[in-house]
Ligand SMILES: NC(=O)NCCC(=O)O
Ligand SMILES: [Zn+2]
Protein backbone atom coordinates (compact mmCIF):
# COMPACT_ATOMS: atom_id res chain seq x y z
CA UNK A 1 0.00 0.00 0.00
CA UNK A 2 1.29 3.44 -0.71
CA UNK A 3 0.99 6.82 0.95
CA UNK A 4 -2.38 8.15 2.04
CA UNK A 5 -1.17 11.72 2.49
CA UNK A 6 -3.09 12.75 -0.64
CA UNK A 7 -4.96 15.99 -0.22
CA UNK A 8 -4.17 16.57 3.46
CA UNK A 9 -2.68 19.92 4.38
CA UNK A 10 -0.18 20.00 7.22
CA UNK A 11 1.32 23.22 8.54
CA UNK A 12 4.62 22.95 10.39
CA UNK A 13 4.71 26.10 12.50
CA UNK A 14 7.32 27.94 14.52
CA UNK A 15 10.51 26.14 13.57
CA UNK A 16 13.76 27.21 11.94
CA UNK A 17 14.13 25.81 8.43
CA UNK A 18 17.69 24.68 7.74
CA UNK A 19 18.92 24.02 4.24
CA UNK A 20 22.48 23.68 2.98
CA UNK A 21 22.36 27.30 1.79
CA UNK A 22 21.11 28.88 4.98
CA UNK A 23 18.55 28.89 7.77
CA UNK A 24 15.48 30.99 8.39
CA UNK A 25 12.62 31.14 10.86
CA UNK A 26 9.67 30.00 8.76
CA UNK A 27 6.56 27.87 8.65
CA UNK A 28 6.19 25.09 6.11
CA UNK A 29 2.97 24.06 4.39
CA UNK A 30 2.57 20.56 3.04
CA UNK A 31 -0.17 19.48 0.66
CA UNK A 32 -0.34 15.74 0.18
CA UNK A 33 3.18 14.53 -0.47
CA UNK A 34 4.70 17.87 -1.38
CA UNK A 35 5.91 21.09 0.23
CA UNK A 36 3.74 23.86 -1.20
CA UNK A 37 4.64 26.86 0.94
CA UNK A 38 7.40 28.32 3.10
CA UNK A 39 6.77 31.63 4.85
CA UNK A 40 5.80 33.50 7.98
CA UNK A 41 2.29 34.49 9.10
CA UNK A 42 0.68 33.28 5.90
CA UNK A 43 -2.66 32.46 7.52
CA UNK A 44 -2.58 29.04 5.95
CA UNK A 45 -5.51 26.75 6.63
CA UNK A 46 -4.46 23.21 7.38
CA UNK A 47 -5.98 19.91 8.44
CA UNK A 48 -3.24 19.56 10.97
CA UNK A 49 -0.75 21.89 12.61
CA UNK A 50 2.54 20.55 13.91
CA UNK A 51 4.15 22.78 16.49
CA UNK A 52 7.83 23.02 15.59
CA UNK A 53 8.73 25.67 18.15
CA UNK A 54 12.30 25.24 19.34
CA UNK A 55 13.19 22.76 16.63
CA UNK A 56 15.15 22.87 13.42
CA UNK A 57 13.13 21.81 10.37
CA UNK A 58 15.57 19.79 8.26
CA UNK A 59 15.25 17.98 4.96
CA UNK A 60 15.07 14.24 5.70
CA UNK A 61 18.46 12.60 5.91
CA UNK A 62 19.69 10.66 2.90
CA UNK A 63 22.02 7.75 3.49
CA UNK A 64 23.50 6.79 0.12
CA UNK A 65 25.46 3.79 1.40
CA UNK A 66 23.58 0.99 3.13
CA UNK A 67 23.68 -2.81 2.98
CA UNK A 68 20.30 -4.13 4.13
CA UNK A 69 19.77 -7.91 3.92
CA UNK A 70 23.00 -7.82 1.97
CA UNK A 71 24.46 -11.15 0.92
CA UNK A 72 28.15 -11.83 1.47
CA UNK A 73 30.51 -14.75 1.00
CA UNK A 74 28.78 -16.20 -2.05
CA UNK A 75 25.35 -15.53 -0.53
CA UNK A 76 26.09 -17.88 2.40
CA UNK A 77 25.34 -15.23 4.99
CA UNK A 78 23.77 -11.79 5.08
CA UNK A 79 23.54 -8.65 7.15
CA UNK A 80 21.09 -8.67 10.05
CA UNK A 81 18.79 -5.80 9.12
CA UNK A 82 16.29 -6.38 6.37
CA UNK A 83 14.57 -3.54 4.52
CA UNK A 84 11.88 -3.40 7.23
CA UNK A 85 14.06 -3.18 10.33
CA UNK A 86 16.67 -1.10 8.53
CA UNK A 87 14.18 1.47 7.32
CA UNK A 88 12.55 1.73 10.75
CA UNK A 89 15.99 2.35 12.25
CA UNK A 90 16.55 4.97 9.56
CA UNK A 91 13.39 6.85 10.53
CA UNK A 92 14.31 6.86 14.23
CA UNK A 93 17.57 8.44 13.13
CA UNK A 94 16.00 11.11 10.92
CA UNK A 95 16.85 9.42 7.61
CA UNK A 96 13.98 9.35 5.12
CA UNK A 97 15.74 8.00 2.02
CA UNK A 98 18.54 5.52 1.54
CA UNK A 99 20.34 4.05 -1.42
CA UNK A 100 21.34 0.41 -1.10
CA UNK A 101 23.30 -1.90 -3.41
CA UNK A 102 22.55 -4.79 -5.74
CA UNK A 103 25.22 -7.45 -5.88
CA UNK A 104 24.74 -10.00 -8.65
CA UNK A 105 23.44 -13.38 -7.46
CA UNK A 106 25.80 -16.23 -8.47
CA UNK A 107 23.04 -17.94 -10.47
CA UNK A 108 21.22 -14.93 -11.84
CA UNK A 109 22.11 -11.99 -14.02
CA UNK A 110 22.69 -8.57 -12.53
CA UNK A 111 19.43 -7.40 -14.06
CA UNK A 112 17.46 -10.34 -12.66
CA UNK A 113 19.02 -9.83 -9.24
CA UNK A 114 18.19 -6.13 -9.38
CA UNK A 115 14.52 -6.65 -10.23
CA UNK A 116 14.12 -9.22 -7.48
CA UNK A 117 15.85 -7.05 -4.86
CA UNK A 118 13.85 -4.00 -5.83
CA UNK A 119 10.68 -6.02 -5.29
CA UNK A 120 11.79 -7.17 -1.85
CA UNK A 121 12.62 -3.62 -0.78
CA UNK A 122 9.31 -2.30 -2.15
CA UNK A 123 7.48 -4.82 0.02
CA UNK A 124 9.33 -3.91 3.19
CA UNK A 125 10.84 -0.44 3.29
CA UNK A 126 8.83 2.23 5.08
CA UNK A 127 10.82 5.03 3.42
CA UNK A 128 11.83 5.83 -0.14
CA UNK A 129 14.92 4.10 -1.44
CA UNK A 130 17.13 3.78 -4.47
CA UNK A 131 19.54 1.09 -5.55
CA UNK A 132 23.07 1.35 -6.91
CA UNK A 133 24.35 -1.51 -9.04
CA UNK A 134 27.59 -3.28 -8.13
CA UNK A 135 29.56 -4.03 -11.29
CA UNK A 136 30.63 -7.68 -11.11
CA UNK A 137 33.93 -8.91 -12.54
CA UNK A 138 33.02 -9.62 -16.16
CA UNK A 139 34.13 -13.25 -15.77
CA UNK A 140 30.99 -13.63 -13.64
CA UNK A 141 28.76 -12.16 -16.33
CA UNK A 142 30.42 -11.22 -19.63
CA UNK A 143 27.45 -9.09 -20.75
CA UNK A 144 27.01 -7.27 -17.43
CA UNK A 145 27.46 -3.92 -19.17
CA UNK A 146 24.32 -4.61 -21.19
CA UNK A 147 22.49 -5.01 -17.90
CA UNK A 148 23.89 -1.69 -16.67
CA UNK A 149 22.57 -0.03 -19.81
CA UNK A 150 19.14 -1.55 -19.23
CA UNK A 151 19.10 -0.65 -15.56
CA UNK A 152 20.07 2.90 -16.41
CA UNK A 153 17.38 3.23 -19.08
CA UNK A 154 14.57 1.28 -17.43
CA UNK A 155 15.11 1.67 -13.71
CA UNK A 156 16.81 5.04 -13.32
CA UNK A 157 20.02 3.54 -11.97
CA UNK A 158 22.44 6.43 -12.33
CA UNK A 159 25.33 5.13 -10.25
CA UNK A 160 27.35 1.94 -10.02
CA UNK A 161 30.09 0.77 -7.77
CA UNK A 162 33.33 -1.07 -8.39
CA UNK A 163 35.30 -2.97 -5.79
CA UNK A 164 39.06 -2.43 -5.97
CA UNK A 165 39.34 -4.91 -3.07
CA UNK A 166 38.27 -8.52 -2.46
CA UNK A 167 40.26 -10.25 -5.26
CA UNK A 168 38.72 -13.49 -6.53
CA UNK A 169 35.18 -12.47 -5.61
CA UNK A 170 34.30 -8.87 -6.34
CA UNK A 171 37.49 -7.03 -7.25
CA UNK A 172 37.82 -5.68 -10.76
CA UNK A 173 41.21 -5.02 -12.30
CA UNK A 174 42.02 -1.69 -13.90
CA UNK A 175 40.96 -2.74 -17.41
CA UNK A 176 37.43 -3.49 -16.22
CA UNK A 177 37.40 -0.42 -14.04
CA UNK A 178 38.24 1.67 -17.09
CA UNK A 179 35.63 -0.05 -19.23
CA UNK A 180 32.94 0.44 -16.59
CA UNK A 181 33.93 4.08 -16.15
CA UNK A 182 33.76 4.51 -19.94
CA UNK A 183 30.20 3.22 -19.86
CA UNK A 184 29.29 5.54 -16.99
CA UNK A 185 30.80 8.45 -18.90
CA UNK A 186 28.83 7.56 -22.03
CA UNK A 187 25.53 7.33 -20.15
CA UNK A 188 26.12 10.14 -17.65
CA UNK A 189 26.11 7.81 -14.66
CA UNK A 190 28.31 8.27 -11.59
CA UNK A 191 30.98 5.61 -10.97
CA UNK A 192 31.68 4.80 -7.33
CA UNK A 193 34.67 2.94 -5.94
CA UNK A 194 35.42 0.96 -2.83
CA UNK A 195 39.04 2.04 -2.95
CA UNK A 196 41.47 -0.34 -1.29
CA UNK A 197 44.24 -2.20 -3.10
CA UNK A 198 43.04 -5.81 -2.86
CA UNK A 199 46.39 -7.33 -3.81
CA UNK A 200 48.25 -5.37 -1.13
CA UNK A 201 45.65 -6.45 1.42
CA UNK A 202 45.89 -10.12 0.47
CA UNK A 203 49.65 -10.00 0.72
CA UNK A 204 49.47 -8.36 4.14
CA UNK A 205 46.87 -10.89 5.34
CA UNK A 206 49.10 -13.76 4.26
CA UNK A 207 52.10 -12.30 6.09
CA UNK A 208 50.05 -11.78 9.24
CA UNK A 209 48.67 -15.32 9.17
CA UNK A 210 52.12 -16.80 8.45
CA UNK A 211 53.33 -15.04 11.58
CA UNK A 212 50.41 -16.41 13.59
CA UNK A 213 48.73 -13.01 13.90
CA UNK A 214 45.15 -14.12 13.45
CA UNK A 215 43.36 -12.08 16.14
CA UNK A 216 40.60 -9.65 15.21
CA UNK A 217 42.67 -6.51 15.75
CA UNK A 218 45.11 -7.51 12.99
CA UNK A 219 42.39 -6.81 10.43
CA UNK A 220 43.29 -3.12 10.62
CA UNK A 221 46.95 -3.88 9.97
CA UNK A 222 46.12 -5.70 6.76
CA UNK A 223 44.08 -2.73 5.58
CA UNK A 224 46.69 0.00 5.94
CA UNK A 225 46.52 3.65 4.99
CA UNK A 226 48.72 2.96 1.95
CA UNK A 227 46.32 0.34 0.62
CA UNK A 228 43.51 2.85 0.67
CA UNK A 229 45.44 5.92 -0.50
CA UNK A 230 46.98 4.02 -3.43
CA UNK A 231 43.59 2.84 -4.66
CA UNK A 232 42.04 6.29 -4.26
CA UNK A 233 44.88 7.86 -6.20
CA UNK A 234 44.61 5.25 -8.95
CA UNK A 235 40.84 5.59 -9.23
CA UNK A 236 41.17 9.37 -9.57
CA UNK A 237 43.81 8.99 -12.30
CA UNK A 238 41.69 6.44 -14.18
CA UNK A 239 38.57 8.60 -13.91
CA UNK A 240 40.50 11.58 -15.26
CA UNK A 241 41.78 9.48 -18.13
CA UNK A 242 38.17 8.58 -18.97
CA UNK A 243 36.89 12.08 -18.27
CA UNK A 244 34.24 10.99 -15.79
CA UNK A 245 33.37 12.31 -12.34
CA UNK A 246 34.06 9.88 -9.51
CA UNK A 247 32.62 9.13 -6.07
CA UNK A 248 34.79 7.40 -3.47
CA UNK A 249 32.79 5.55 -0.82
CA UNK A 250 33.70 5.18 2.84
CA UNK A 251 36.96 7.14 3.01
CA UNK A 252 38.64 6.19 6.28
CA UNK A 253 42.26 7.27 5.95
CA UNK A 254 43.51 10.83 6.19
CA UNK A 255 45.98 10.01 3.43
CA UNK A 256 43.19 8.85 1.15
CA UNK A 257 41.18 11.96 2.03
CA UNK A 258 44.20 14.08 1.19
CA UNK A 259 44.34 12.52 -2.30
CA UNK A 260 40.72 13.54 -2.85
CA UNK A 261 41.07 17.00 -1.34
CA UNK A 262 44.14 17.78 -3.44
CA UNK A 263 42.47 16.60 -6.63
CA UNK A 264 39.38 18.66 -5.81
CA UNK A 265 41.55 21.71 -5.19
CA UNK A 266 42.80 21.31 -8.76
CA UNK A 267 39.25 21.14 -10.07
CA UNK A 268 39.02 17.38 -10.53
CA UNK A 269 35.38 16.26 -10.18
CA UNK A 270 35.86 13.69 -7.43
CA UNK A 271 33.80 13.44 -4.25
CA UNK A 272 34.63 11.59 -1.06
CA UNK A 273 32.23 10.05 1.42
CA UNK A 274 33.13 9.31 4.99
CA UNK A 275 31.18 7.52 7.71
CA UNK A 276 30.49 8.06 11.43
CA UNK A 277 32.57 5.04 12.43
CA UNK A 278 35.69 6.71 11.02
CA UNK A 279 34.94 10.04 12.67
CA UNK A 280 33.93 8.77 16.10
CA UNK A 281 35.23 5.26 16.70
CA UNK A 282 38.88 4.30 16.81
CA UNK A 283 41.24 1.40 16.97
CA UNK A 284 41.91 2.27 20.60
CA UNK A 285 38.23 1.45 21.33
CA UNK A 286 38.55 -2.19 20.27
CA UNK A 287 42.18 -3.09 20.75
CA UNK A 288 41.62 -4.55 24.21
CA UNK A 289 38.38 -6.35 23.44
CA UNK A 290 39.74 -9.74 22.32
CA UNK A 291 37.38 -11.65 20.04
CA UNK A 292 34.68 -9.01 20.58
CA UNK A 293 36.76 -6.69 18.42
CA UNK A 294 34.89 -8.51 15.62
CA UNK A 295 32.12 -5.96 16.18
CA UNK A 296 34.42 -3.24 14.87
CA UNK A 297 35.71 -5.07 11.80
CA UNK A 298 34.86 -3.33 8.58
CA UNK A 299 36.72 -2.42 5.42
CA UNK A 300 38.40 -0.04 5.24
CA UNK A 301 39.05 -0.42 8.95
CA UNK A 302 38.34 1.82 11.91
CA UNK A 303 41.70 3.48 12.34
CA UNK A 304 43.78 5.05 15.10
CA UNK A 305 42.22 7.96 16.98
CA UNK A 306 44.82 10.40 15.63
CA UNK A 307 43.27 9.92 12.18
CA UNK A 308 39.84 11.27 13.16
CA UNK A 309 40.51 14.99 13.43
CA UNK A 310 41.92 15.16 9.90
CA UNK A 311 38.76 13.55 8.54
CA UNK A 312 36.66 16.15 10.37
CA UNK A 313 38.79 18.91 8.89
CA UNK A 314 38.31 17.54 5.38
CA UNK A 315 34.57 17.12 5.96
CA UNK A 316 34.26 20.67 7.19
CA UNK A 317 36.19 22.11 4.26
CA UNK A 318 34.57 19.97 1.52
CA UNK A 319 37.66 17.87 0.89
CA UNK A 320 35.21 15.15 1.91
CA UNK A 321 31.66 15.93 0.86
CA UNK A 322 29.15 13.41 2.19
CA UNK A 323 28.42 11.43 5.33
CA UNK A 324 26.89 7.98 4.78
CA UNK A 325 26.95 4.94 7.02
CA UNK A 326 27.96 1.86 5.02
CA UNK A 327 25.44 0.26 7.40
CA UNK A 328 26.28 -3.44 7.22
CA UNK A 329 24.97 -4.66 10.54
CA UNK A 330 25.72 -8.08 11.95
CA UNK A 331 24.89 -9.45 15.41
CA UNK A 332 27.48 -10.35 18.03
CA UNK A 333 25.28 -13.09 19.54
CA UNK A 334 24.06 -15.53 16.95
CA UNK A 335 20.26 -15.30 16.47
CA UNK A 336 18.54 -18.55 15.47
CA UNK A 337 16.92 -17.12 12.39
CA UNK A 338 20.01 -15.57 10.80
CA UNK A 339 22.98 -17.14 9.02
CA UNK A 340 26.41 -16.90 10.74
CA UNK A 341 27.15 -13.47 12.09
CA UNK A 342 30.12 -11.67 13.67
CA UNK A 343 31.32 -14.47 15.94
CA UNK A 344 31.49 -17.22 13.34
CA UNK A 345 35.29 -17.48 13.60
CA UNK A 346 36.52 -16.16 16.96
CA UNK A 347 40.21 -15.37 16.95
CA UNK A 348 40.52 -15.55 13.15
CA UNK A 349 40.00 -12.14 11.56
CA UNK A 350 39.89 -13.13 7.85
CA UNK A 351 36.55 -14.89 8.31
CA UNK A 352 34.76 -12.22 10.34
CA UNK A 353 31.94 -10.70 8.27
CA UNK A 354 32.93 -7.14 7.38
CA UNK A 355 30.67 -4.27 8.31
CA UNK A 356 29.32 -2.18 11.16
CA UNK A 357 25.91 -0.64 11.96
CA UNK A 358 25.12 3.09 12.03
CA UNK A 359 21.99 3.88 10.01
CA UNK A 360 20.03 5.06 13.05
CA UNK A 361 22.98 6.81 14.70
CA UNK A 362 24.46 8.72 11.77
CA UNK A 363 22.75 12.06 12.17
CA UNK A 364 22.67 12.09 15.97
CA UNK A 365 26.37 11.37 16.41
CA UNK A 366 27.34 13.73 13.60
CA UNK A 367 25.29 16.50 15.17
CA UNK A 368 26.90 15.94 18.55
CA UNK A 369 30.51 15.53 17.42
CA UNK A 370 30.09 17.91 14.49
CA UNK A 371 27.67 20.72 15.26
CA UNK A 372 27.68 20.74 19.06
CA UNK A 373 31.46 20.36 19.11
CA UNK A 374 31.78 23.31 16.74
CA UNK A 375 33.38 21.48 13.81
CA UNK A 376 30.56 22.10 11.33
CA UNK A 377 27.49 24.34 11.41
CA UNK A 378 23.87 23.18 10.96
CA UNK A 379 23.89 24.09 7.24
CA UNK A 380 27.00 22.05 6.57
CA UNK A 381 25.39 19.24 8.58
CA UNK A 382 22.41 19.33 6.22
CA UNK A 383 24.70 19.54 3.23
CA UNK A 384 26.72 16.41 4.06
CA UNK A 385 23.81 14.32 5.39
CA UNK A 386 21.16 15.23 2.82
CA UNK A 387 21.66 17.92 0.16
CA UNK A 388 24.95 16.85 -1.39
CA UNK A 389 24.01 13.16 -1.43
CA UNK A 390 20.74 14.13 -3.16
CA UNK A 391 22.63 16.15 -5.77
CA UNK A 392 25.24 13.54 -6.52
CA UNK A 393 22.77 10.71 -6.81
CA UNK A 394 20.19 12.41 -8.97
CA UNK A 395 17.50 13.20 -6.41
CA UNK A 396 17.84 16.96 -5.91
CA UNK A 397 15.82 19.12 -5.29
CA UNK A 398 12.98 16.64 -4.89
CA UNK A 399 14.99 15.26 -1.96
CA UNK A 400 17.65 17.04 0.08
CA UNK A 401 15.97 20.41 0.53
CA UNK A 402 13.07 22.01 2.34
CA UNK A 403 11.76 23.98 -0.62
CA UNK A 404 8.52 24.51 -2.48
CA UNK A 405 7.92 21.58 -4.83
CA UNK A 406 10.14 19.18 -2.88
CA UNK A 407 8.87 15.95 -1.38
CA UNK A 408 7.65 16.59 2.14
CA UNK A 409 10.48 14.59 3.74
CA UNK A 410 10.94 16.63 6.86
CA UNK A 411 12.63 16.11 10.19
CA UNK A 412 11.86 18.15 13.28
CA UNK A 413 15.21 18.18 15.01
CA UNK A 414 15.30 19.02 18.71
CA UNK A 415 18.71 20.53 19.50
CA UNK A 416 18.01 20.52 23.23
CA UNK A 417 17.20 16.85 23.74
CA UNK A 418 19.05 14.62 26.14
CA UNK A 419 19.31 11.16 24.66
CA UNK A 420 21.69 8.31 25.38
CA UNK A 421 22.50 5.95 22.52
CA UNK A 422 22.22 2.27 23.40
CA UNK A 423 21.76 -0.90 21.38
CA UNK A 424 18.83 -1.76 23.64
CA UNK A 425 17.05 1.47 22.82
CA UNK A 426 17.75 1.28 19.08
CA UNK A 427 15.81 -0.28 16.26
CA UNK A 428 18.39 -2.09 14.18
CA UNK A 429 18.35 -5.88 14.57
CA UNK A 430 21.92 -5.86 15.67
CA UNK A 431 22.68 -6.29 19.35
CA UNK A 432 25.51 -3.83 19.86
CA UNK A 433 26.23 -0.22 19.11
CA UNK A 434 29.58 1.44 18.42
CA UNK A 435 28.37 4.55 20.26
CA UNK A 436 26.94 2.75 23.31
CA UNK A 437 26.43 5.21 26.16
CA UNK A 438 27.07 8.34 24.10
CA UNK A 439 24.87 11.26 25.15
CA UNK A 440 23.53 13.34 22.31
CA UNK A 441 21.55 16.55 22.44
CA UNK A 442 20.28 16.62 18.84
CA UNK A 443 17.39 14.26 18.24
CA UNK A 444 14.85 13.74 15.44
CA UNK A 445 11.54 13.95 17.26
CA UNK A 446 9.04 14.00 14.40
CA UNK A 447 9.72 12.63 10.92
CA UNK A 448 7.63 12.94 7.77
CA UNK A 449 8.17 11.02 4.57
CA UNK A 450 6.29 12.46 1.56
CA UNK A 451 3.79 14.00 3.95
CA UNK A 452 3.21 10.81 5.92
CA UNK A 453 3.98 11.27 9.60
CA UNK A 454 6.05 8.20 10.40
CA UNK A 455 7.48 9.33 13.72
CA UNK A 456 5.73 11.74 16.08
CA UNK A 457 7.33 12.73 19.36
CA UNK A 458 9.66 9.71 19.00
CA UNK A 459 6.74 7.28 18.57
CA UNK A 460 6.30 5.23 15.41
CA UNK A 461 2.94 6.04 13.85
CA UNK A 462 0.36 3.90 12.07
CA UNK A 463 1.50 5.30 8.73
CA UNK A 464 4.79 3.48 9.26
CA UNK A 465 2.96 0.21 9.68
CA UNK A 466 0.40 0.74 6.95
CA UNK A 467 2.31 2.36 4.12
CA UNK A 468 5.49 1.75 2.20
CA UNK A 469 8.27 3.82 0.72
CA UNK A 470 8.78 4.07 -3.02
CA UNK A 471 11.60 3.06 -5.27
CA UNK A 472 13.44 6.15 -6.49
CA UNK A 473 14.31 6.35 -10.15
CA UNK A 474 17.25 8.72 -10.28
CA UNK A 475 18.61 11.21 -12.77
CA UNK A 476 22.17 12.28 -13.52
CA UNK A 477 24.38 13.73 -10.83
CA UNK A 478 24.17 17.46 -10.23
CA UNK A 479 27.84 18.17 -9.74
CA UNK A 480 27.88 21.72 -8.41
N1 LIG B 1 32.41 -2.02 4.57
C1 LIG B 1 32.31 -3.26 4.95
O1 LIG B 1 33.16 -3.71 5.71
N2 LIG B 1 31.29 -4.04 4.54
C2 LIG B 1 30.26 -3.70 3.67
C3 LIG B 1 30.63 -3.88 2.23
C4 LIG B 1 31.54 -2.80 1.74
O2 LIG B 1 31.16 -1.65 1.70
O3 LIG B 1 32.68 -3.08 1.42
ZN1 LIG C 1 33.02 -1.05 0.59
Ligand SMILES: [Zn+2]
Nearest residue numbers: 065066067326
Ligand atom coordinates in the same frame (compact mmCIF):
# COMPACT_ATOMS: atom_id res chain seq x y z
ZN1 LIG D 1 29.55 -0.65 1.69
